Amino acid sequence: MSRLLALRGWQRSLVSALSVVFVLSVAARLFDAPGLTGSSTVGTALGLAVPVILAGLGGLLAERAGVFNIGLEGMMIMGTWGAGLLGWHFGPWGALLGGLLGGAVGGALLALATVTFAIEQTVAGVAINIASLGICRYLSDLFFKGKGAEGDLGTIADSPSVRTFGSRFSVPFVGDFLLKIEDKRWFLISDLAGVIRGLTVDIAWSSALLLLLIPAVWYLVWRTPFGLRLRSSGEKPAAAESLGVNVITTRWIAVVMSGCLAGLAGSWLVMDSLKYQQGMTSNRGFLGIAAMIFGNWMPGLLTVGALLFSFSQSVGFQLGFESRALIGTVGLAFALSALWSFSRRKIRSGVLTGIVAAGVLWFTFANETVNDALIKALPYLLTLIVLAVASKRQRPPAAAGRPYIKGQAG
Amino acid sequence: MGGGLRVAPLRVLLAMPDDLPARCEELQLTLAIELRDIVKRFPGVVANDGVNLKVEQGTIHAIIGENGAGKSTLMKTLYGAHQPDEGTITVNGVMKTFKTPKDAIAEGIGMVFQHFMLADNLTVWENVVLGAEPGSAFALNAKKARAKVRELAERNGLEVDPDALIGDLGVGQRQRVEILKVLYRGAKILILDEPTAVLVPQEVDELFASLRELVAQGATIIFISHKLMEVLSVADAITVIRAGKTVAEVADPSTVTPRDLAELMVGSELPTPETQGSTVRDEVLLDVAQLSVATDGAGIGQAAKLALREVNLRVHAGEIVGIAGVEGNGQSELLEALMGVREVAGGSVSFLGRDITTESTLHRREAGMGYIPEDRQRDGLILTFPLWENAALGHQNSKPFSRGFWIDPDGAREFTRHAIEDFDVRTPSCDVAALALSGGNQQKLIVGRELLTDPKILIAAHPTRGIDVGAQAAVWDAMRDARERGLGILLISADLEELIGLSDRLLVIFHGEIVAELNPQSVNAAELGSYMTGARKGEAA
């Protein structure tokens, strides 16, 4: 039964992924922007998704255990700093370790406040976000400023250069074959080949390694005794305690691991930019939480959500045509959803969605290029739209956000 | 300590401290549990003040006492949920200290809580094996867990699907899962805290059959209750607790009557909730017609289920209309729909001849609807606010609590002092936070707030739930007085005696429908019970 459920979850992800590719292929033709489904766009998107996915998984671990972790952003910041320090000294593995440790410190702070002292979780998380900025700046002044090789000096806002993994990872044999198909420009088939090629060929080792954490987290939470205890701490902590589960310890471990995941997201960012920079997380911690909500606190759907966001960012890096096409895609999606509403006789929401769709599509056809500012806003807007669609139906863990004080059993 | 005891016709073993040691040595071999002189204090309260308990192996031992007597506190002590301040725990003749429930579990003690300790979003088997999972630390053996749960369920006649989500199960099935949890841990001594409170009579019978089966297989059961008939039908021995002390031990229940036990529990004559004479007037205050309300969980795509189906009822001035029903049959939805807290799916509600179906809660309250909610701490109070602000809650826009745009702290304090005096709320002042009051005093404050603001009608849910006998009598008196003055009351209660005693008219709700209208003068509790379970259907008038 549970296997069937898991399968259904995967099928659902697969079906939604395929329909997204289909809509994108239509948009790529309609708005003359082949890059929309090109392997480079998708490849960049996959990379950009990694930190969002990791933050989302971190949020998932904490919240499944009952702690709403709005401090992920701060933990990611601490992770970038740690990755900058150890990556500069010891290379890529150092960067991974540094991120892990930096995030763990942030996680431990949140655990101390929310689990040990049972502080309101949002308040503690926001406090961590604010505190992390100052801590990293001060530490940079001590450890980075004026240090490093000639011409590569650190400052109060940057570390010296960090080394990353030398080679990149490709799934063997498929690359050339997919490239041929992608170049044919067959409708849907070439698009699909482009998307798959982006997801399998020429991936940074840091991305490839860290993406393994998706199944790892799933296994931990749904296939181990610890995972069951973790979920019970987030659903009904009093019940868990009455059966001898130590809710406090379980939540502590979950929140520290949550910080580690956010910190590893920082490692990825540092290895991607080849150094620590102040402000390099740019709200990815919060995007991770959004992805988690979109994914209904499940790793698979969470990944899809993160890919949607990062895809819109990735498109923004291309020329204006692709951005325009992406906006057109959003318009198409609205139009489809309007049709769906009409088919289910929800006239009012159908009309409303239809008007939005018409507006967005009109904008797309009326403008040859899209303003840079709008492109930058697109990931945020898409996130808001996705949250607005998804939030009402989601089911968060029952005890998430509620401090637990020992001895409530019975 | 035996001062207020009535022992004359009973074969009661007194828990006299001086002869305990001798008796213990003699009985030690057969005692599954022995608690001696247990004292447990909470801030400002002594919940257990020298309780003694002896439970023989292979028996069903009932512990009775009224609300707040300290039964649950005692059982939590035995289960290791907290530690006693004084006293000793002996299990099978060996003295033990339990730091956590884990220690108690290790000694073969298991507890079934009154409020189920189950995670709705986990499956039956997950809830059962939690904390003692089969498999290694790195891989949970789900197959083995499922098989074990199924096997346990079959062996003990506790049928339930191991893969069902708890959220989808009914109350009786959830209780089975709770018992399975305990058995899975190899418990030989089972504590059941008010297990029948949420069950309908048929389910109670099933439960008792399972309990006897368990005892036959060698288990010992401690059964906490205040329902005396049930206790007498199932228990092999009874311990009575009052105000944190053991007041009597009954070795042979066949020698006592429910009345004897009740008086032992309370320590005095019982107050009765009877009303005299009818004060019902012609004026219809509340007129509910064809009211339907959808359930909470009605998700997207599925047809909305109805929690309340075409309910008709009227409340006249000076009339108390009682709603009887097993909890979860639509009472909560009815209350919330009447107060405008929940949307209705169909039908209408009229108040004083005016249709208020779509009016806001605020308008209804201002028009004169008083409300005593089901759960005082969840819906009736703001625990961190002082009493005078709590007294204003629900009336914050009218005098004496506010003047125009501004609140009126002096007026509100004045009112609160009245309420405190009239309703005997025990509190140092009207400036302490509501959470500083005991449950009974909190309830008296709510009743005072709602009755002193001159409502036309009172929607009252469980007005005396969980409060001590003295407070109960005070609340009943207040409701009777108000009724005489022409107040209409819609009374929802799980206490059948209260319903029969107070109501002028009784309606029975079952699966969201009113299935019978009964005359409280001529109906008895057993009869009422059969309507409430749907076993009998009356003609709704």
Place this chain on the structure above:
Amino acid sequence: MKNLKRTMTPAAIALGLAFAIASAVLLISGHNPGTAYRAMWKNFASIDGVITSINIGARYYVAAVAVAIALKMNVFNIGTSAQYQLAAMFGAVTAAAISLPAPLHVVVTLLVAMAAGALWASLIAILQITRKVNPVLTGIMLNGVGASVIAYMMQSKWTHFRDPGRPEYGSTRPVPKSAQLPVFRIGDSNLQSYVILAVVIGIIFYLIVYRTRFGFDLRASGGNPAAAKSAGINPKKMILITMLLSGAVAGLIGMGIVLSSNDQLSYGDRFPGSLGFTGIGIALLGRNHPVGVAAAALLWAALDQGARGLVTVNIAGEIAVILQGSLLFIAVIVYAVWERKSLANMVREAAARTHHQRAEEVSA
């Protein structure tokens, strides 16, 4: 008096612990904490230091009040960042575009700024009410969108917004004399009259929250949403009104910078962008109380001012940020633990006193 002691003690404990942490950090990084604190004090304790702290503290205060209003009903307005910047931009543009007699010009400008802030904040409320979207996330996303809106409006082609006269850096046209807020000359320093506005906002905040029916509804909704709903308080309406109020106050955060005659007199690249998050920290530190928040805002600003003196002794000014950060973090914990303890005390006391009552009745 007892009340004062009860609120001051935890604040003092938190402050002491925070200074201990900062001292430890300084020692570890090889500095003498004494030297650092002396340098900070020296830079603060002068007429100019104090006046600057008050000027800065005033905008911190407004930023914190905006957050505190919403927190009074347990709603987080984390979107003040975008709200005040949008408001400052539209306010500056309005001030430059219209001409009115002096006091009216200021009033209209402030109203426009408040409207802009309230409008942007209302989006958070609307998404929460209609779609159950977590307001913290909406706030963050709208901060991102808001930054883009500003970047879009400040393009060189919109000459009503971007001043073509100053192409070297992006700013709005300068605010004319009639829309400027006066400054008071004290010694060689300028005290901004914006400080008066901040005080007025604080008083109104106090009156609304603790003295009006609306304030009662607000606090009740924060204290126990279910009980508030049963008492006839419409939660959706409360969220919307509260967010509008919070956003309107947020709209005023940057107006001292835009309108004060000794300040920037425009919105542009040099405009400070971190006042939103600082405001959140100060609101939490001041426990959302009008007076507590005022003390926290002044302390925060004084630490900022002191930190600028650290250059003279070769210590990074960021130690002040560490001090503020750890103060915030510790304070949040200490407050909560303290409150729990005093509530438990209250329960115990009340129970003891009622028992006493009962005993008297029995003996009588």
